[in-house]
Amino acid sequence: AQKITQTQPGMFVQEKEAVTLDCTYDTSDPSYGLFWYKQPSSGEMIFLIYQGSYDQQNATEGRYSLNFQKARKSANLVISASQLGDSAMYFCAMSTTYNFNKFYFGSGTKLNVKP
């Protein structure tokens, strides 16, 4: 069975500092994709970044990067130079190539950016 674990229910970070949000996953499928989504207080889900299990390099998208450690089954999101607008819930998700339409989400981390 597939499972995503986010162990940090809430985090604080000072504006302009970097922050790492943890995500560990469990799957026996050798081919899978990992995703991070942001959910602001307004409620919409916004896609941030994707990492494929066979990608050789860690994914980056602007201020977002994914620290992918395959052996440890972790896919941590790093946000550099935090901004007030980064305050939101962040969800890690996974789907496998075998069950490519079944997405599994973690319980989320609430990030608060302090001015």
Next chain:
Amino acid sequence: NAGVTQTPKFQVLKTGQSMTLQCAQDMNHNSMYWYRQDPGMGLRLIYYSASEGTTDKGEVPNGYNVSRLNKREFSLRLESAAPSQTSVYFCASSEAVQGASYEQYFGPGTRLTVT
């Protein structure tokens, strides 16, 4: 280009009432999904449709039915609402195809309360 739209945005039902949540996407995606989001539990997949005319159960399908009316539209029906179905419901779509994962695009959500 509206992306994924959902109606209604809010709904209050009495126990035993029925209703249908509507979802439409204009991105020509093959796959569509229904999730529910409960506090502290992230998103859980209710049903998904990999193509027009096909539907499959997700993690929490009991108490729900779905219809993939055409490529654009995917509806979720509650035949006899129960308080346990109080939640926020999200529709999503993706260009996911066999053997590949792609990010999902989400609608704005429907906040449903069953009293």
